[in-house]
Amino acid sequence: xxxxxxxxxxxxxxxxxxxxxxxxHAQVTSNSKxxxxxxxxxxxxxxxxxxxxxxxxxxxxxxxxxxxxRQAVRTGLGLNAQINRRSVFDRKNYFYPDLPQGYQIxxxxxxxxGEGEIVVELEGGKTATVGIERLHLEQDxxxxxHDQRPEVSFVDLNRxxxxxxxxxxxxxxxxxxxxxxxxxxxxxxxxxxGTCDGDMEKGNLRADVNVSVRRPGGPLGTRCEIKNMNSxxxxxxxxxxxxxxxxxxxxxxxTIEQETRLFDPNKGETRSMRTxxxxxxxxxxxxxxxxxxxxxxxxxEKLKAELPELPDxxxxxxxxxxxxxxYDAGVLVAERESADFYETVLENLAHKVRDGKLAANWVINxxxxxxxxxxxxxxxxxVSAPQLAAxxxxxGEGTISGKIAKDLFEIVWTGGGDPRxxxxxRGMKQVTDLSAIEKAVDDIISANPDKVAQVKAKPAxxxxxxxxxxxxxxxxxxxxxxxxxxxxxxxx
Amino acid sequence: xxxxxxxTLAEARxxxxxxxxxxxxxxxxxxxxxAAARALNAFVLETPDQARTxxxxxxxxxxxxxxxxxxxxxLGIKDLFATKGVRTTACSKILxxxxxxxxxxxxxxxxxxxxxxxGKLNNDEFAMGSSNETSCFxxxxxxxxxxxxxxxxxxxGSSGGSASAVAALLCMGATATxxxxxxxxxxxxxxxxxxxxxxxxxxxxxxxxxASSLDQAGPIGRTVRDASILMxxxxxxxxxxxxxxxxxxxxxxxxxxxxxxxxxxxxxxxxRLDGMPAEIEKLWSEGAAWLKAAGAELxxxxxxxxxxxxxxxxxxxPAEASSNLARYDGxxxxxxxxxxxxxxxxxxxxxxxxxxxxxxxxxxxxYVLSAGYYDAYYLRAQKVRTLIKKxxxxxxxxxxxxxxxxxxxxxxxGIGEKGADPVEMYLxxxxxxxxxxxxxxxxxxxxxxxxQGLPLGLQLIGRPFDEETxxxxxxxxxxxxxxxxxxxWW
Numbered sequence: 001x002x003x004x005x006x007x008x009x010x011x012x013x014x015x016x017x018x019x020x021x022x023x024x025h026a027q028v029t030s031n032s033k034x035x036x037x038x039x040x041x042x043x044x045x046x047x048x049x050x051x052x053x054x055x056x057x058x059x060x061x062x063x064x065x066x067x068x069x070r071q072a073v074r075t076g077l078g079l080n081a082q083i084n085r086r087s088v089f090d091r092k093n094y095f096y097p098d099l100p101q102g103y104q105i106x107x108x109x110x111x112x113x114g115e116g117e118i119v120v121e122l123e124g125g126k127t128a129t130v131g132i133e134r135l136h137l138e139q140d141x142x143x144x145x146h147d148q149r150p151e152v153s154f155v156d157l158n159r160x161x162x163x164x165x166x167x168x169x170x171x172x173x174x175x176x177x178x179x180x181x182x183x184x185x186x187x188x189x190x191x192x193x194g195t196c197d198g199d200m201e202k203g204n205l206r207a208d209v210n211v212s213v214r215r216p217g218g219p220l221g222t223r224c225e226i227k228n229m230n231s232x233x234x235x236x237x238x239x240x241x242x243x244x245x246x247x248x249x250x251x252x253x254x255t256i257e258q259e260t261r262l263f264d265p266n267k268g269e270t271r272s273m274r275t276x277x278x279x280x281x282x283x284x285x286x287x288x289x290x291x292x293x294x295x296x297x298x299x300x301e302k303l304k305a306e307l308p309e310l311p312d313x314x315x316x317x318x319x320x321x322x323x324x325x326x327y328d329a330g331v332l333v334a335e336r337e338s339a340d341f342y343e344t345v346l347e348n349l350a351h352k353v354r355d356g357k358l359a360a361n362w363v364i365n366x367x368x369x370x371x372x373x374x375x376x377x378x379x380x381x382x383v384s385a386p387q388l389a390a391x392x393x394x395x396g397e398g399t400i401s402g403k404i405a406k407d408l409f410e411i412v413w414t415g416g417g418d419p420r421x422x423x424x425x426r427g428m429k430q431v432t433d434l435s436a437i438e439k440a441v442d443d444i445i446s447a448n449p450d451k452v453a454q455v456k457a458k459p460a461x462x463x464x465x466x467x468x469x470x471x472x473x474x475x476x477x478x479x480x481x482x483x484x485x486x487x488x489x490x491x492x
Numbered sequence: 493x494x495x496x497x498x499x500t501l502a503e504a505r506x507x508x509x510x511x512x513x514x515x516x517x518x519x520x521x522x523x524x525x526x527a528a529a530r531a532l533n534a535f536v537l538e539t540p541d542q543a544r545t546x547x548x549x550x551x552x553x554x555x556x557x558x559x560x561x562x563x564x565x566x567l568g569i570k571d572l573f574a575t576k577g578v579r580t581t582a583c584s585k586i587l588x589x590x591x592x593x594x595x596x597x598x599x600x601x602x603x604x605x606x607x608x609x610x611g612k613l614n615n616d617e618f619a620m621g622s623s624n625e626t627s628c629f630x631x632x633x634x635x636x637x638x639x640x641x642x643x644x645x646x647x648x649g650s651s652g653g654s655a656s657a658v659a660a661l662l663c664m665g666a667t668a669t670x671x672x673x674x675x676x677x678x679x680x681x682x683x684x685x686x687x688x689x690x691x692x693x694x695x696x697x698x699x700x701x702x703a704s705s706l707d708q709a710g711p712i713g714r715t716v717r718d719a720s721i722l723m724x725x726x727x728x729x730x731x732x733x734x735x736x737x738x739x740x741x742x743x744x745x746x747x748x749x750x751x752x753x754x755x756x757x758x759x760x761x762x763x764r765l766d767g768m769p770a771e772i773e774k775l776w777s778e779g780a781a782w783l784k785a786a787g788a789e790l791x792x793x794x795x796x797x798x799x800x801x802x803x804x805x806x807x808x809x810p811a812e813a814s815s816n817l818a819r820y821d822g823x824x825x826x827x828x829x830x831x832x833x834x835x836x837x838x839x840x841x842x843x844x845x846x847x848x849x850x851x852x853x854x855x856x857x858x859y860v861l862s863a864g865y866y867d868a869y870y871l872r873a874q875k876v877r878t879l880i881k882k883x884x885x886x887x888x889x890x891x892x893x894x895x896x897x898x899x900x901x902x903x904x905x906g907i908g909e910k911g912a913d914p915v916e917m918y919l920x921x922x923x924x925x926x927x928x929x930x931x932x933x934x935x936x937x938x939x940x941x942x943x944q945g946l947p948l949g950l951q952l953i954g955r956p957f958d959e960e961t962x963x964x965x966x967x968x969x970x971x972x973x974x975x976x977x978x979x980x981w982w
Contacts, residue, residue, distance in 0.1 A: 052594055056819040058587065059574045059596060059698040061733050091815050093861070095838055102818020153834075155823065283861035285870060288704035288812050291734055 004128030006174025008216060011247045017216040018243040019223075020179050020209060021133075021171035024186060025164045026196035027140065027204040028071045034139050034163035035062030035105060042202055046145075046156035054161040056100035061289050064089075068163040069293065071195040072112050072137050074303050075165055078193045078310055079132050081116025083300050087136075089290045093283040097155050098142035106166075108284045111136035112293065118189065119312060120181040121330055130182050131170030140164050165196065171210070171220075176236040176243075183207060183232050184334075185311075191336045192310050206230045211242045213250070221246070222256040226263050226270055238263040242270050314339055322346075322356030331364055337378045338368070341385050348389030355396040362392055366409055382413050390419040404428050404475055430478045434485065440472045441465075441485050452490065459492045496521040497661040498977075501565055501718035504664055508554055508564045515554065515564025518664075519547035519608050522566045526610060526662045531982040534647075534657040536571055536629045537579055538611040546608040553606060562725055563606030568663035570654050571612040572619055573599045573709075574698040578609075582700040583627035584617045586820045586845025588827040596698025597730045598667060598709045605725040610663050614653030617847045618817065619674055619702040622920040624652025625907060626849040634682060634904050635660040635978040639945035645904040648678030648920070654712045655682040659978060665713045665722045669699060671706045672805055673900075673924025676936035679712055680899035680949025683938040683976035685719040685966065686712045688924075690957045691931035692737035695730030701816040703809040704735075706928040715975065716937060716966040720744035723959065739957060747960035748967050753787030755893040755961070762798035763897045763923060771942045772898045779896055779939050779950040782972035783965060793892060795883040798926060800876045805925040806918055807860050807873035813850075814857025820845060852914065881930040888955050894965055895953040897923050899936040903946035927953050935962040939973045947976050 008015040033040055036053035053060045076083050090108040091101075113135035119127050142160035146153045167186065173179045187205055190196040198205045207230075212223035226242060229235045241263075246256050260279075261270040309317070311333040318329040333339045345359050346352050367388060371381060391408055394400045400408060400423055408419055408428060423429055444465060445452055455461040462483070469482045496518050499507065507513050523540050543566060550564035574580045574592040581587040595603070603609070616626040623646035624632040634647040635656055647656040651668035655678035658666050668675045670688035679686025687710045694709040701707060711722030724745065729738040759780060764773070780790050822828035822841030829840035846854065860869035887895065901922055910917045927934040932953055939950040950969055954962045 055824055057574075057592065057594070057825070058580070058582070058590070058700045058819070059592075059696070061697050063732060063734055093815050093818060095818065095821060097821075097823050097834060100819060100824060102821060103815055281863045283815070283858065283863075283866075285811060285815070285861055285866070289701075289735065 003172040003174055004122065004126070004178060006178055009213065009243055009247055011251050013251050015216055016213045016243070016247045017218075018175055018239065019171050019212050019214060019220060020173035020175075020239060022169045022173070022179065022182065022210070023208040024167045024169075024183065025206050025208075026075075026167060026190055026198075028068045028137075028163035028165055029195055029197055030065060030067045030071060030163060032065055032067075033161040034065055034068050034137060036161050038161065040162050044158060046154070046158065048158065050157045050160065054100065054157055056102070062105060062287070064290065064293065065163065068137060069112070069295070070303065071163075072135065072165055073295075073300060074193050074307060075167075075190065075195045076113030076116065076135055077300070077304050077307055078189050078195070079113070079116040079118055079135065079167070081132055081135065082114035084110065084112055084114055085295055085297065085300065086110065087112040087293045089137075089287045089293065090284045091287045094280045096141065096144075097153065098144045098157070098160065100142070100157060100160060104139050104141065105287055105290070106138035107136035110292075118182075118185055120178065120185040122181055123177065125326055128178060128181075130172045130178075133168040133170050135165055135167045138164050138166055176239040179209065179239055180232050180236045183235060188311050188334060188336065192308060194308075200230045200232070203230055207235060209235055209238060211239055211246070212256070213243055213246045221250075222258050224256065224258065224270075225260050227260055227273060229263060231265075234263055234265050237265070237268055238270055241268060245270065311339070318360070322353065322360070324357060324360050328360050328364060331368075332360060335378075338363075341378055341381070344385035345389045345392070348386045349396075350393045351396055355392050358396060359389065359392045362388060366406070370413065382416070383409065387412050387419055394419060394423060398430060398478065399423060400428055400430050401475065401479060404430065428476065430476050434481065437469065437473070437477050437481055437485055440469050440477070441482070441489055444468045444472070445489060455490055455492065462486055462490070462492065465490070497525050499664075500714050501664040501721055502715070504565060505721070508559070511554070515547040515550040515566075515608060516544060518564060519543050519566045519610070522610055522663055525660070526657075529660055529662055529982050532633045532635060532656050532660055532662075533630055534614055534632050534653045534660065534662060535568065535611045536581070536583060536614045536627070536653065539578060539609055542578070543608050543610050546603075550606050550608060560604065560606035561721065562602055564608060565606070565664050566608040566610050567602065567722075568610050568613045568654060568657045568666040569599055570615050570651055570666065570668050572615055572669050572700045573667055574700070575599055575609070575612065578612065580612070580700070581628070582618050583615050583629055584820075584846065584850065585628045586827045586841070587825075590826050592698075594698060597695035597732065598699065598726045601728060602667070602722070602725045607725070613651075613657055613666055616650035616652065616674075617850050618700065618813070619650040619669055619671055619707075620813070620849050620853055621649040622673065622677055622917050623905070623907070623910065624649040624678070625911065626847050627652075628847060631907050632656045633907075633982070635980075635982065636682060636904060636946055637978075637981065641944075643906045645946070646681070646907055648681035648900075648904065650674040651678050651686070651712060655679055655684050655686070658682070658684045658712050658714055660980075660982070661977075665711055665718055667709060667726065668712045669702075669707055669709050670924075670928065671702050671809060672928050673921040675710045675712060676924050676934055676949070676951055677900050677920055679936040680938070680951075681904040681947065683947035683949070683978070684712050684714060685716050685938070685970070686710065686936045687719045687723055687959065687962070688927060688934045689723065689727060689959050690737075690933045691928075692735055693727050693933070693957065693959070695728065695733040695736045697730055697732040703812040704816060705812060706805075706809055708928075716935075716963055716970045717745060717748050719935070720748055720963045737957070742960055744960055744963055747963040750960075750964040751787065752783065752964050752968055755788045755965070756891050757783050757788045757790050757965070758793035758887055758892040758895040759790060760793050760795045760798065760895060760897060762795050765901060765922070768898075768901060769942070772901065772948065775940050775948050775950065776896070776898050779969055782969055783896065785972075786968045788965070791892065793887045793895065795880075795887065795926070797876060797879045797883050801880055801926040801929055802918065802922055804873040804876035804880070805921070805929060806856070807869050808877065808929070810853040810857035811861050811870050812857070814854045814861065817846070817850070817854055849914070877929045880926055884930045884932060884953070893955070894958075894961055897951045897953065899923060899949035899951040903942045903944070903948055923951055932956060933959045933962055935959075935966045937966040937969045937973075938976050939969055941976065
């Protein structure tokens with residue numbers, strides 16, 4: 001697989017290509033931890049979700065949480081990846097106060113999920129395929145609190161032992177945009193699967209970003225790892241900064257030291273955290289407390305069959321079944337909630353295939369536009385999916401015009417209510433009764449002989465008449481009917 | 493009334509059931525014996541109040557006919573087992589005054605069955621040792637002495653307290669653990685019966701871990717029957733330990749007295765060591781003759797990878813231990829020796845909290861798992877382990893029912909006699925480690941005495957989960973050899 005071309009960096013000695021690989025840590029959606037029954041709920045008093053196992057009391061043993069295994073397998077399937085029916089848990093040994101066992105249980109040589117790939121959306125409707133190297137299950141650590149009192153540190157073990165999926169990409173990404181698009185897409189897939197809530201603010205999805213630079217197509221450079229990024233925008237900024245930093249060092253005759261770096265969002269820079277010499281020797285070895293993890297092909301097949309529709313499949317379906325443009329379909333499926341909203345609108349439509357595209361326009365332009373403007377989330381939309389469907393139905397069946405529909409949308413947005421009932425009650429119905437329209441047409445023609453003369457010479461001037469008729473009908477006349485009637489009366 | 497402490501567990505069970513005496517009387521007799529035997533240093537914590545409360549409860553249940561299989565039987569608990577509300581230290585300074593809020597699965601099962609806890613028994617620190625000399629509470633004395641000598645001998649280890657207490661009639665039986673011989677070697681040194689069951693037979697939950705892939709709990713009893721009775725209560729699948737095996741627990745006691753006729757008993761030629769004392773050699777032959785007399789067939793077998801077992805064991809066990817003991821860091825419980833940084837806190841706490849032998853093994857374990865050494869040491873040791881396992885499988889596949897070997901290469905030695913060279917100490921486990929490496933059951937049964945009057949034991953190794961055959965064979969040896977009780981000097 002060849003990586004998509006990325007934006008090159010122009011240095012003083014020529015162009016440079018950036019090579020990026022990501023290790024995304026995604027907290028598994030489950031009620032309890034990877035190896036203990038303690039709750040995974042966010043928040044809570046420090047050390048309130050800690051079992052004897054999480055606190056590494058003497059003689060405590062880990063027991064695998066089957067739900068976390070299920071979620072990892074489902075994620076692997078969603079990433080089109082190889083599922084390893086036999087995997088092994090290893091101990092990664094190091095000392096830190098927020099690591100009670102003195103080792104993290106992880107998977108080293110035999111991960112639960114092997115190679116896979118996902119398609120990411122780039123600017124201008126382009127796509128790129130990004131390889132997945134592996135996915136493995138591991139325990140999260142606790143949290144050290146150094147800012148409570150000057151002379152001591154505290155440890156909160158609520159997160160200790162929570163299940164994480166580490167998803168490692170191949171070094172297939174070539175610029176910040178691609179990296180951002182990759183995390184966006186990965187996050188979307190995880191959220192569709194319901195295997196990780198993707199909440200980056202809470203740290204439930206975070207990424208370590210490996211960055212190196214080289215001459216386009218040349219041998220790989222030395223990489224630096226930027227740890228613990230919890231915002232897609234910061235990932236972009238950090239890559240931009242880090243790549244420039246590396247180019248400058250090399251162009252100044254220096255060499256890149258392999259090291260771990262941290263991104264400072266306030267300064268927009270990365271800085272060194274520890275060098276290779278300071279790296280731990282983790283002394284990985286198979287955890288003797290846990291047997292190798294094994295499951296059957298039937299187990300995998302069952303999970304595969306139960307997998308929900310994922311964004312790529314949904315996008316294709318929207319395009320083929322409803323005739324949506326790739327762009328519109330892409331916008332709708334990007335977030336699971338948007339797609340779900342649109343799907344609910346579709347379910348409530350009287351004529352799904354006829355009006356599906358119209359509904360997409362309304363969801364994207366009117367609803368998303370308005371939500372964005374007001375900084376609201378789709379879950380807090382004042383107009384519900386059934387309400388929006390009713391508005392689209394009214395347009396589709398010709399009961400109201402598009403213009404009236406916008407007014408109706410405004411009324412529903414502000415005051416709620418059943419759109420169809422509102423149209424009745426407020427007399428917003430489009431007038432298709434020809435006799436009623438004819439009267440208005442006749443009146444306007446007879447009152448404006450000069451305009452009639454004009455339109456005979458220049459047929460486009462008919463729009464003035466249309467406007468006048470619409471105005472006199474309070475916008476309720478059917479524009480097509482008005483147009484037809486005027487044409488016949490004016491003889492054009 | 494005869495001295496209640498001289499009864500076997502099985503006899504006491506009958507006496508209690510027949511209401512010849514109460515559990516409280518039986519318990520008090522043992523508490524008195526414990527108080528009089530502090531010179532042995534077998535108990536690191538006596539729990540007389542708890543013992544009497546449990547005894548009264550047991551008596552009440554016995555009266556109502558609701559007593560369990562161990563109702564009213566006073567036992568000692570190796571200090572490696574977490575006991576709820578009762579200090580548990582693994583005989584390490586680093587656990588300090590640690591009091592668990594939980595009860596190990598094995599001990600909770602024996603309490604479920606009505607047993608009475610007399611207290612916590614001494615052991616080598618974190619079960620690392622073969623003489624019980626590495627305990628932070630000091631060494632345990634073997635109730636046996638050489639004839640005409642006042643030299644204090646070790647009871648073996650790591651379950652030295654368990655073996656010494658059972659041999660000295662301080663408790664009717666004891667829980668113990670065995671990682672490389674820690675049940676069988678002390679049993680052999682004290683003329684008690686020690687059973688190391690198949691790996692996975694007993695839950696490890698709540699037992700302070702030494703080397704997870706080798707550790708197994710098991711009983712030390714006064715007789716083979718006593719051990720079989722204890723075994724039934726200690727065994728069983730536990731969902732909290734995924735390495736415990738979901739198999740029905742048989743009535744081990746029912747195996748006692750079963751005919752061993754036609755059983756094929758293997759005598760591994762690799763266990764005939766150069767320079768092995770003639771007495772051990774003789775004991776082994778005697779044991780074989782007794783089994784033959786009982787109708788068993790004896791065959792010479794080969795376990796070709798035996799010689800690699802001890803070196804491989806001393807890589808695997810320390811490797812796992814170095815990781816298992818990482819949790820003792822002074823942060824959450826146990827000893828904390830402050831420092832100016834977290835690094836210093838670790839160094840001070842672990843430097844002062846762990847004894848020399850534990851530190852040695854943590855360092856060996858860390859070394860063999862290090863980048864660049866892993867393949868040469870740990871990985872190779874695991875391969876050896878697979879070969880050792882295969883040696884046994886090949887023999888069993890050829891119809892061998894069980895294997896008879898000496899339990900130890902010598903009788904008990906004096907305190908301080910083998911302190912200088914750790915390898916000399918490690919050689920004590922030469923006949924026992926293979927069993928742990930292969931995950932098999934093994935029993936040590938007293939079989940005779942050496943020229944100085946010290947007890948010697950034989951070991952029987954069985955097929956996976958065939959402890960019953962070992963109890964049957966063990967009882968044949970016991971019947972032939974008789975029982976051995978040390979003269980009281982303490």
